[in-house]
Amino acid sequence: MSSPAQQHAQDAARFTDLVESASAEDWRRPSPVAEWAAVDVVKHLVEWSRGFLKGAGIDLPALDVDADPAEAWRRHVTDIQAIVDDPAGRILSNPHLGELPVDAAIDQFYTSDVWMHSWDLAKALGREPELGEQRCAAALAGMAPIEQMLRDSGQFGAAVAVADDAPAQDRLMAFIGRDPAWRP
Incomplete structure (x- = not known):
């Protein structure tokens, strides 16, 4: 098991590789998330x-993603990595989550989001993402029991129908509302 x-x-590096591979024109390409472009x-x-990090008393400066998505992403990754490398005992307080060590909160909510959204960015850029079958199966197993809560949160779209024997990555993406066969 990896530390936060x-x-x-690891997950930020995978996402960074995608970001770095994008051309200026690529940022306007549609993504699998309705009404979102790659940027x-x-x-x-x-x-x-x-x-989210303001709940831990961490106030990071705003970044202009539209002006330079790759530069904003690189700066952001550096900022987040510094926090998880040295959480300094900081606690994130959130009315919906309670209190969690900041590195655990980042790991549970943000890093997993980077991992899953790497699928969206890869698809938007016309690439085939590979999130790892075991990790996808584990994520799906953890999310399935709280499906209604997740749907009620508005964070996921309606589930997309896929075959029961589809690869775990396809089943996970379908669960969170993505069409595994989506193409730009």
């Missing part, structure tokens, strides 16, 4: 997490 710092470094995937990860 190791997991973030919006990056913007989502940067903006919500910076707001």
Whole structure:
């Protein structure tokens, strides 16, 4: 099992590779998330997490993702990695989650979001993502029992029908409301 710092470094590196491979024109490409272009995937990860961290007393400066998505992402990854590398005993307090060590909160909510949204960005860029069958199966097993709560949160779209024997990655993406066969 990886530490929060190791997991973030791994998942952020995969996402960074995608970001670095994008051309200026690629940022306008549609993504599998309704009404989002590729740049919006990056913007989502940067903006919500910076707001989320205010619950730990961490006030990171806003980044202009639209002006330079790759530069904003690189700065953001550096900021988040510094926090998980040295959480300094900080506790994140959130009215919906209670109190959690900041590195655990980042790992549970943000790093997993980076991992799953790497699928969206890869698809938007015309690439085939590979999230890992075991990790996808484990994530799906953890989410299935709380499906109604997840759906009620508004964070996921309606489930997409896929075969019961579809690969775990396809079943996970379908569970969170993505069409595994989506193409730009």
